[in-house]
Structures are given as structure tokens and as C-alpha cells.
Amino acid sequence: MTAVLAGCGLTGDSGDVTLRLVAADYGDSAANSSAKYWAELVEAYEKDHPGVTVEVTVHSWNDVDREVKKLVDAGKAPDMAQIGAYSDYAAKDLLYKAGDVLSIPAQADFVPQLADAGEVRGVQYGMPFASSTRVLFYNKTLFAKAGLTPPTTWSELAENAAALKADGVKYPYALPLGPEEAQAETMQWLLSGGGGYAETATGYSIDSTENVHTFTWLKNELVGKDLTGPVAPGKLNRADAFTAFAAGQVGMLNGHPSLMKAAAAKGVKFGMVPMPGVDGPTKVSMGVADWMTAFSKNGHAEQIKDFLTFVYSEKNVLAFSREYDLLPVTNSASQTMTAASQDADLKPFLDQLPVSELYPVGRTSWAAVSADVKKRIGQAVRPGGSPAGVLGQLQTTATTAESGSAG
Incomplete structure (x- = not known):
């Protein structure tokens, strides 16, 4: 499944930039495919950002990590990839640091456990995109x-x-x-x-x-x-x-x-x-996160930063989380969800997030x-x-x- 989303009235000026994003599909049908989510988000972004085109290619979870690896191995790394792991690319110095491609408020808004899990040797490369607990x-x-x-x-x-x-x-x-x-x-x-x-x-x-x-x-x-x-x-x-x-x-x-x-x-x-524990409810739950990564090969840090800051706005994080029954990766969206009656069914999972531990994904x-x-x-x-x-x-x-x- 591929969605290539065109820019609005680009003139071909030297300032025009095309950002390429490869993303995973969280939907279970065409009606709620992630291609649809990204199409709407990109349309809203491009409307206010003439000169920037964002092309999104969506693959199933069975294929997305492999497809990104193929592109990277062929020297055609996308600007961004929303995938299941990041540490191999970080270890090869192929990624921007999160601080290079996010505004300070956007990076500070990540749920701390998720931000920490995105670090390699104390530096954040993996930006949490979706999360869940058990x-x-x-x-x-x-x-x-x-x-x-x-x-x-x-x-x-x-x-x-x-x-x-x-x-x-x-x-x-x-x-x-x-x-x-x-x-x-x-x-x-x-x-x-x-x-x-x-x-x-x-x-x-x-x-x-x-x-x-x-x-x-x-x-x-x-x-x-x-x-x-x-x-x-x-x-x-x-x-x-x-x-x-x-x-x-x-x-x-x-x-x-x-x-x-x-x-x-x-x-x-x-x-x-x-989850029950030896003597009472377990004090630490398991958390899982998927990751947004930004590759440095094409040198579009400034444009990536602007786009990702938009992606991680409270409105967009909430829309994604609600569409796919996932937990938000930001504090602002988590607080909104916790208080909203429409999200009451996710509350048991939201309650576990602050006491969750993730896989040691920062280790290659x-x-x-x-x-x-x-x-x-x-x-x-x-x-x-x-x-x-x-x-x-x-x-x-x-x-x-x-x-x-x-x-």
C-alpha cells in the first residue's frame, strides 16, 4: 500500500523541498489505513507550508522494517521512517538526534519512560510514535x-x-x-x-x-x-x-x-x-513503543523539524491514538485522554504507562x-x-x- 501525497502549488524554486516518510500501517482495513491518516495530516500541513512536499509510503508491519533497511542499504534512506526499531541505525551514525529535528517543547512533551527508551548511551535518537501497555x-x-x-x-x-x-x-x-x-x-x-x-x-x-x-x-x-x-x-x-x-x-x-x-x-x-505479582499487583508493567526516526543523509533537518513538531502536536497525537486504540506518547495528550470520557476504556492502560518498563531497545x-x-x-x-x-x-x-x- 502506497500513498504519495503531492504538495500544493510548488513553483520549482530552489527553496522547495520534498520530504520522504516511510510509515507502518496500524489499520485493519482500507477504511482505517494509516495511509488515510497521513493523507489528512499531510494535506493540513502542506496547506500552511508552501514549498514543502511530504511523500508518505505506507507498508504493513510485516514489511516496513525490511523495506526501510533496503532503502538505507541502497543509499536511498528516506528523510523519516516510522518503524519498530532504531538502535542499529543510531549505532551506524545514520540518524539525527531527536533534539536536532524537534522543537524543545515537543521533545520535552514525551512521556519520560518512552523518551528514555529512545536513547542510545544517553542521547535520544528514537522518537516514540505509538505506545501501549499490558x-x-x-x-x-x-x-x-x-x-x-x-x-x-x-x-x-x-x-x-x-x-x-x-x-x-x-x-x-x-x-x-x-x-x-x-x-x-x-x-x-x-x-x-x-x-x-x-x-x-x-x-x-x-x-x-x-x-x-x-x-x-x-x-x-x-x-x-x-x-x-x-x-x-x-x-x-x-x-x-x-x-x-x-x-x-x-x-x-x-x-x-x-x-x-x-x-x-x-x-x-x-x-x-x-498484572498480579508475587504479593500483590505488579509495581512495574510492560510498555511497548514504536519509533519515528529521522535520517541525516539528505540534510533536511530544518524541514523535518518543522514537520515533526506539527506531527507531535497534541491534536495530531490524540487523533492518531484514538483512531487506533493506542496510548499517546506525549504528556499533553495523555492528560487530555485521562480526563476525557470518550477515552475511559483506555484508562487502565494509561494508568500503567507511568510505571511501565520497555524492552531494552536502545541496545543493538x-x-x-x-x-x-x-x-x-x-x-x-x-x-x-x-x-x-x-x-x-x-x-x-x-x-x-x-x-x-x-x-
Whole structure:
């Protein structure tokens, strides 16, 4: 899908500039394609900026990172790319610093956790463009039938799962550790156990005592007691778990805002609570962000700055977030959403954002680590599996990748 958006009455003067942006598609149909969002935004921008043309090419999430890499490798980097990662390009010194292509107020308006996640060695290159957090979804109908209340601790979650299983629920707790997005479910559980992927600024801590304890508990108390459904966690993908939840077959699972629409469309009554922790609701949720990057090759810093400052205005951030059920990346838009009745369904996710932690995306080693988590982590909870052994293997991968990327 491609949208090339023409400028308004350009005269061909030497001051005329064409900015090229490659963006990802957040829509699920032609009616709400991101091409439509960008077309409207660019039209509004160009109306007040004669002499600047913005050409936007929109690709699906399956293709966008690869397409941008192709352009960069061919020496044809776009001026801007709205993609899933930025650290590789920053490490190769291909990007403008955020401060070079945003006004001071626009850069200062980013939600702090998201801005920090956009940094490489203390300098921000990745500009957050969209964000979401994860909460525990539960099926209200199944819970009412079993006489349950939403869990706040791991032990309550396990007790609820056992009661749901006794009631014949197919997936009492859906644990998607399959290759599609295992790194997300893994991180949510690690955080709820007081650990994480990288608890220090200089290295990974995947095989920490807390993390081994978390996966040992999962293996023994959920998977080992047959409370995670008929598909082995290592073979269950997030998309399939979401589909099963929308079909009324799942008691509980971790989900992000898009699951609300899918479940409601199928008539599933659901509730949402913070992820349970060892002794109470987890203090740190998982956050996810997608990134805007600005490539320096074409030298259009001034024009990029003007355009991105417009993109990140409160009005435009709100319009994008509301269109796609995502969380705003700026403080101003977050405050507006928190107070607006029309955004009440996103409040549980907004509440988690200030206490969220993101993947260590500022490290060029993260791509290799994430890929290995997707490949191996399901083995940690299977019968006969060794949580300590698998997490130790992942730690070795992480240490090797980190030393290689630092070299």
C-alpha cells in the first residue's frame, strides 16, 4: 500500500523541498489505513507550508522494517521512517538526534519512560510514535459462573485458573510463549516477579534469581498443573490466544488495547486489572513503543523539524491514538485522554504507562536477544524443562550479543 501525497502549488524554486516518510500501517482495513491518516495530516500541513512536499509510503508491519533497511542499504534512506526499531541505525551514525529535528517543547512533551527508551548511551535518537501497555484481561462471564474475583497475586491467579479448569474452561490462563511474540509475555512475567531482562545499565540479567524463580513457578504451578490449555505454551502464539479469548475460550491472559475491540465485537464481557505479582499487583508493567526516526543523509533537518513538531502536536497525537486504540506518547495528550470520557476504556492502560518498563531497545544487541527468547523460552516450562538452564542459555546469548555490539 502506497500513498504519495503531492504538495500544493510548488513553483520549482530552489527553496522547495520534498520530504520522504516511510510509515507502518496500524489499520485493519482500507477504511482505517494509516495511509488515510497521513493523507489528512499531510494535506493540513502542506496547506500552511508552501514549498514543502511530504511523500508518505505506507507498508504493513510485516514489511516496513525490511523495506526501510533496503532503502538505507541502497543509499536511498528516506528523510523519516516510522518503524519498530532504531538502535542499529543510531549505532551506524545514520540518524539525527531527536533534539536536532524537534522543537524543545515537543521533545520535552514525551512521556519520560518512552523518551528514555529512545536513547542510545544517553542521547535520544528514537522518537516514540505509538505506545501501549499490558494488563490482565479476564472473562467476566466465566468468572461469575465460577464465583471468582480478579486475582491480585500469583497464588490467586493459580487458584482462579484451577477453578476455571474445573468448570471446563479450555484455556484457564493462556500463556503464549510461541515464536510470534514470546518476548512480550516473558517480560510481563519477569517484571511481575521483580526481575526483568536488563536490570543494570551495562548488561543483561536474564538468569537472575528472580527470573529463575518466576519461570520455575510458571512451570510448576500453571503449566505443570495443566492450567494453560491444550496447546503447549511454546507453540501458542499471541494472535491465537487473543482469538481464543474473543471466542470465549480463555479465562485470563495478558493483553493490550486492541484486544478490547476484538473481544467486544464477539460479545465477550471482559474486565481488566493490573498484572498480579508475587504479593500483590505488579509495581512495574510492560510498555511497548514504536519509533519515528529521522535520517541525516539528505540534510533536511530544518524541514523535518518543522514537520515533526506539527506531527507531535497534541491534536495530531490524540487523533492518531484514538483512531487506533493506542496510548499517546506525549504528556499533553495523555492528560487530555485521562480526563476525557470518550477515552475511559483506555484508562487502565494509561494508568500503567507511568510505571511501565520497555524492552531494552536502545541496545543493538536486543534484536538477537529477542529472537533467541522467541526460539527458546517455551522450553523452560515444558515437562522436564529446566527454567534455570534455558534462562542461562539466553543469558549467554545476551552477553555475547552485547559484547559484539559494543565492539
